[in-house]
Amino acid sequence: MTAELRPPSAAACPGCLAAPAEAVDVARKDARIALSLPGIHCQACISAVERGLNAHPGVRDARVNLTLKRAMIEADDGVAAADLIPVLADLGYEAHELDPGALSATQSDKAGRELLIRLAVAGFASMNVMLLSVSVWSGATDATRDMFHWISAFITLPAIAYAAQPFFRNAWEALSVRRLNMDVPIVLAIVLALATSLWETSLSGEHAYFDAALTLTFFLLAGRYLDYRTRAVARSAAQELAALEVPRAIRMVNGAEQETAVADLAVGDLVLVRPGGRMPVDGVVTEGSSELDRSLLTGETVPVFAEPGQGVSAGEVNLTGPLVIRASAVGEDTSLHRMADLVAIAESGRSRYTSLADAAAKLYAPGVHILSALSFLGWYLWSGDVRVALNIAAAVLIITCPCALGLAVPAVTTAASGRLFKKGMLIKHATALERLAQVDTVVFDKTGTLTAGMPETSNMGDFSRRDLEIAHALAAASAHPLSVALSRAAQAAGIRPARLRNVAEVPGYGIEGVWNGQRVRLGRAAWVGARQGTRTAVWLAVGDAPPQAFLFTDALRPGAAEAVRALGDAGMDVMLISGDSPGAVRALAERLGIEHWEAEALPQDKAARIAALGAAGHKVLMVGDGLNDTAALAAADVSISPASALDAARVASDIVLLGQDLSPIAEACDVAKKATRRIRENFRIATVYNVIAVPLAVAGLATPLIAALAMSASSITVSLNALRLR
Amino acid sequence: MTILTYLIPISLTLGAIGLAAFVYTVRSNQYDDPEGDSRRILSDEWDDHPKP
Numbered sequence: 001m002t003a004e005l006r007p008p009s010a011a012a013c014p015g016c017l018a019a020p021a022e023a024v025d026v027a028r029k030d031a032r033i034a035l036s037l038p039g040i041h042c043q044a045c046i047s048a049v050e051r052g053l054n055a056h057p058g059v060r061d062a063r064v065n066l067t068l069k070r071a072m073i074e075a076d077d078g079v080a081a082a083d084l085i086p087v088l089a090d091l092g093y094e095a096h097e098l099d100p101g102a103l104s105a106t107q108s109d110k111a112g113r114e115l116l117i118r119l120a121v122a123g124f125a126s127m128n129v130m131l132l133s134v135s136v137w138s139g140a141t142d143a144t145r146d147m148f149h150w151i152s153a154f155i156t157l158p159a160i161a162y163a164a165q166p167f168f169r170n171a172w173e174a175l176s177v178r179r180l181n182m183d184v185p186i187v188l189a190i191v192l193a194l195a196t197s198l199w200e201t202s203l204s205g206e207h208a209y210f211d212a213a214l215t216l217t218f219f220l221l222a223g224r225y226l227d228y229r230t231r232a233v234a235r236s237a238a239q240e241l242a243a244l245e246v247p248r249a250i251r252m253v254n255g256a257e258q259e260t261a262v263a264d265l266a267v268g269d270l271v272l273v274r275p276g277g278r279m280p281v282d283g284v285v286t287e288g289s290s291e292l293d294r295s296l297l298t299g300e301t302v303p304v305f306a307e308p309g310q311g312v313s314a315g316e317v318n319l320t321g322p323l324v325i326r327a328s329a330v331g332e333d334t335s336l337h338r339m340a341d342l343v344a345i346a347e348s349g350r351s352r353y354t355s356l357a358d359a360a361a362k363l364y365a366p367g368v369h370i371l372s373a374l375s376f377l378g379w380y381l382w383s384g385d386v387r388v389a390l391n392i393a394a395a396v397l398i399i400t401c402p403c404a405l406g407l408a409v410p411a412v413t414t415a416a417s418g419r420l421f422k423k424g425m426l427i428k429h430a431t432a433l434e435r436l437a438q439v440d441t442v443v444f445d446k447t448g449t450l451t452a453g454m455p456e457t458s459n460m461g462d463f464s465r466r467d468l469e470i471a472h473a474l475a476a477a478s479a480h481p482l483s484v485a486l487s488r489a490a491q492a493a494g495i496r497p498a499r500l501r502n503v504a505e506v507p508g509y510g511i512e513g514v515w516n517g518q519r520v521r522l523g524r525a526a527w528v529g530a531r532q533g534t535r536t537a538v539w540l541a542v543g544d545a546p547p548q549a550f551l552f553t554d555a556l557r558p559g560a561a562e563a564v565r566a567l568g569d570a571g572m573d574v575m576l577i578s579g580d581s582p583g584a585v586r587a588l589a590e591r592l593g594i595e596h597w598e599a600e601a602l603p604q605d606k607a608a609r610i611a612a613l614g615a616a617g618h619k620v621l622m623v624g625d626g627l628n629d630t631a632a633l634a635a636a637d638v639s640i641s642p643a644s645a646l647d648a649a650r651v652a653s654d655i656v657l658l659g660q661d662l663s664p665i666a667e668a669c670d671v672a673k674k675a676t677r678r679i680r681e682n683f684r685i686a687t688v689y690n691v692i693a694v695p696l697a698v699a700g701l702a703t704p705l706i707a708a709l710a711m712s713a714s715s716i717t718v719s720l721n722a723l724r725l726r
Numbered sequence: 727m728t729i730l731t732y733l734i735p736i737s738l739t740l741g742a743i744g745l746a747a748f749v750y751t752v753r754s755n756q757y758d759d760p761e762g763d764s765r766r767i768l769s770d771e772w773d774d775h776p777k778p
Contacts, residue, residue, distance in 0.1 A: 043765040051771075066762030116752055124745040128738060144730075151734060 033073040033081045034098040037088070038424045038643070038658035040069055045093070052091045056084060069421075069658070070098070094659055096643060112225075112232055118163040119221040125159035126214035130708075133211040137705045142204075149201040152210040157194065164190055164217045166224060182361045182402060185368045186220060189213075189397035196394040199387070207391065212398045212707045219715045223406035226414045231430060249273075249280040252324060262330075269327045273318045275479060275507075282334045283325035285310050289508035290321040291480070295447040295626065303482075305508055305524065320480050321507020355431040356679055357409040364402060372396040375698045388700070395697045398707050404686035404714040409679055411722035416675035419725065424659035425640075425668055432654035434679070435638040436672035438619040442567050442665075443610060443632070445624035446578035446588055449642065450564075451554035452660070455485045455536060459551045460493065463540075471540050471550065473497035474511040474522040477504075482538050483511070483522070486550060510538070518543035525549075535583055553587060557642075559663030564592045566666030573618075577601050577609060579628050607631035623665065625649050640665060671725070678725055682718045689714035 040049060046064045049071060053062035058079040064071045073084065081097035088095040132148040140148055167190070171183040190213050197208040251258045252270040262280045265271065270286065273279055279292075291303040294316050303319055306312060312325055314334035376393035380386065417427040427433060444450050460468065472490035475483040476497055490497075500520065503513035510523010521528045521541045528541035530549065541547040567574050576597040578585045585599035598609065610632050613620050622629070622636035625644060630652045633639035639653040642660075650656055657664065693710040696702045751757070 043768040046762060046765060047769055047771060064762060065759040066765060067759045113752055116757070117749055120745060120748045120752070124741050124748075128741045131737060132734075147730075155738070 033075060033079070033084065035071045035073065035081060035084065035088070036096040036098050036643075036658065037064070037069050037071055037093055038096075039092075039094045040064065040066060041422065048091055049088065049093060052087055053084060056087050059084070071095075096658075112228055115166070115221065115225045115228055118165070119218065119225050121159055122163040122214060122218040122221055125155050125163070126211060126218050129155055129211045129214055133208075133704065133708070136208075137703075145206075146201065146204050149197075149208045149210070152208065153198060153201060156210040156214055160190060160194065160213060160217060163221065167217075167220065180365045180369075182365060182406070185365050185397065186216070186401060188369075189394070189401045190216060192390075192394040193398050196390050200391070203387075207704050209394060209398055209704050209707065212704055212711065215708060215711055216398065216401050216403060219403040219711070220401075220406045223403075223410045226407075227410035227430075230410065230414050230417050230427070265327055265330045267327055267330055269330075271325050271327055273323050273325060275318055275320055275322065277318050279312050279314050279316045279318065279325065281325070281327040282313050282329035283311070283327045285312060285323055286326050287324035288321050290323050291319040291508055293317040293319055293481070307508065320478070320505065355409075356434055356676070356683070357405075360405055360408075360683055361402075364405060368397065368400045371400065371694070371698070378698075379700065392697065392700050395700075395702045395707060396694065399693045399697045399702060399710055400690055401711070402686070403711050404682065404689065404718045407715055407718045407722075408682035408686060411719050412675050412678045412682065412725060415722050415725040416671050420655075420664070420668055420671055423664040423667060424657060424661065425664050426656040426658055427654070428656060429654040432638055433672045433675050435619070435654070436621065436669060437676035439572065439621040439638060439669060439672075441573040441575065441613055441618040442621045442623065443575045443577055443613075443636065444564075444594075445606075445622075445626060445629045445632075446576060446580055446585060447554065448625040448644065449623055449629075450557060450560045450576070450588065450592065450662070452557045454555040455482055455552040456555045457486055457489045457550050458553050459549075460489060463548065463550075465495070466498070467540060467542060467548065468493075468495045469498035470500070470515055470520050470542060471522055473500045473515075474503065474513055474520065474540075477513075478511050482536070482550075482552060485552065486522075486538065515542070521547075535581075554584070556591075557660060557662050559661040561592055563662040563665045564594060566663070567669065568593070570666065570669060572669070577606050577632070579603075579606075579626075603628040603631050607635045610635045621669070622653075623662075624653075640668075674725055678722055682721055685717050685721065686714055 037045075037049065040046065046066060049064050050062050053059050053071065053073055056079070058076040059073055060076065061074045062071055063073075073079075085095045085097065129152045132152050136145050136148050164187075167183045167186050170181065171187040174181040174184055193209040193213040193216075197210050197213070200206070201208055249260060249262045249265060250272040251260050251265065252272050257272060265281055269281075271281060271283065275290070285306050285308050287308060289305075289307040292306045292312060293303050294313075306318075306323060311328075312323075314329075372393045375396050376389045379389035379392050383389065413427075413430070413433060416433055420427060463471070468490055472487055472495050475487040475490070477483075487497075498515055500513035500515050503511065505511045506523070506527075508524075509527040510521055512519060512521040512523075514520070520543070522538060525531060525537070525539050525547075528539040528547040530539045530541075530547040536552040536554075537549040538552070539547040539549050564574055573596070574594050576585060576589050576592075576594045578597075578599055579601055580599060582599040585597050589595075589597040598605075601609065606629060610620050610622060614635070614637065620636045620638075622633050622639040623641070624630075624633055624639070625642050626649060629641075630649050633641060633649060633652040638655070640655045640657060641649045641653040642657045642662075643650070644660075655668065689710055693702065693706065696706060
């Protein structure tokens, strides 16, 4: 029966099934493989991974990047990531394949490099100018002072013209649309400082602010660079993860298999989906029968039976037999994409959040301009001297300049996301930490999030040893997840498989064989003559005896129990909302001690529930992985998804968990709270410095020395305060 | 004070050399994996020659 359903040409072993008849894609001479390794953290890991990979035949060079937790491998053609992942798994390291195409785009990180060189230019120039300034402050006079000022000017002008370009550009962009941003007062301060200093120097004046203009640029660029780096790391990793979905499918053309890109499939094409493969398109089954795992789309754990005539949706996973489907919707029209559209609607709500930095900038920019304009006017009216008034206005602008403000947020975010990255969490969104810090309600999805999507048997004790031996022998003949779980559990319990004859898998139904002259079957309820219950079960029928059910529960994801407990201890409401049946959801909720749970929730229900929580004044963290969660992920104040989640879910979430373990979630909330506290402290520190220094500047008592001290001291305190987070 | 005519150019040149060295290290990807590089010195597997 099995043989009839498979195409006659195909061999029975999955390895041969995987190799298409014609050679595809022979253009590449050698393979460049990139692997994400969320678990590595030390020198021993680097050595073990590199030694293991280099020992693998065909691998020419393997190099681990610990900062990005990634391995780059150069290998002969024919070596695939799928060959190397088990090698690393044997060594005890979790590995995921990354798309080298997306990788090469992020590797040539031009913008970051440019920023770093600008930072270096500003740094080196300010050191030299500071040397000259120190001699002026310590008593150089007359011609010597003038000479030092002129040399400073010759270093400063080209250095600023090069290094401060990002600020000039941003300020110009803001002004050309008649807006104010942080960069406008910065540019004004730099330009005014340079202009008054040049004027003063040409008149042999006492005070020049060249060093201040340069250190200002240096500290601000440092803030920009930190900010950029955090985002670039997150963005590149998120892009590479997004490229994980395999974009290839097998099209049947006149009975021959042809590998094509999913993007090239058209409505009406016949597409072959092998066991273990994911549906690339929406369509109708035309050939074969099997079971479908829809858990990523709906959250149901019980596989659905599929036979010719039945509709399938993109994203479902084919479990047992090969299926040929006729595509009815492809690409953007598939139900997978239509559900992802729900996200776009919910996303618009998210953008309403104003980050602490923006809030500070909104207060700051107009305040500084008004203050400096007022001091110019006041001094001009009082003394009648433009030169004095301009000098004081420049001093006010320089002293209030937002060095510390510019560092306050990025320094903290860098420290916090670095710490979380070490734990295997990737912060994708700039304000994710701030939003995470406010969370008081955590909503979990069930399948694939709290559970690993790996079933385990719960009632082996109800069976006789004889039945277990038969079940083990039958289960060993199939690659269905439930069979695999059953035979693994039997093996672990030391059960030896019974001797059976004529064992054959009937795709979509189960496995049958002959034991001591009796027919034995393991499979779906209806097939063995039993009634389908509500729980995930596989039925065993021995001869004419009444069939018995092996019940399955979903195995917990590692760290799930710890995460739920820790979040509860931290005083948060933990909820479970799933699309699965009430029985399964209740069982899991009781097992983890979650009081509030909802079952059979449709994607819209989940999003609506979260919106209702939000309307009631709660700040909601959503943790989910499925397509049915995407709308909810986008509707929540902040969201987390595991790396195993579907594209759409990862795109919709702010934080991605790189490893299997869920326990970092509780820590992330804690780190986020601390980070937000540090950011507020930093704002306070910056304000205190301004409160002390601004009256001096307005009163005309500020010297370049005081400006330099205030600026450096506040910037350094703010950075040190941020480092306390590590 | 004539000493300044030597010292100032010297200090500027030294600064410029430092800057040039830094730009070189940036351009030759030496900051790609600071975390890993700091740990690799602990490795007891070393090469006598850099990789070609």
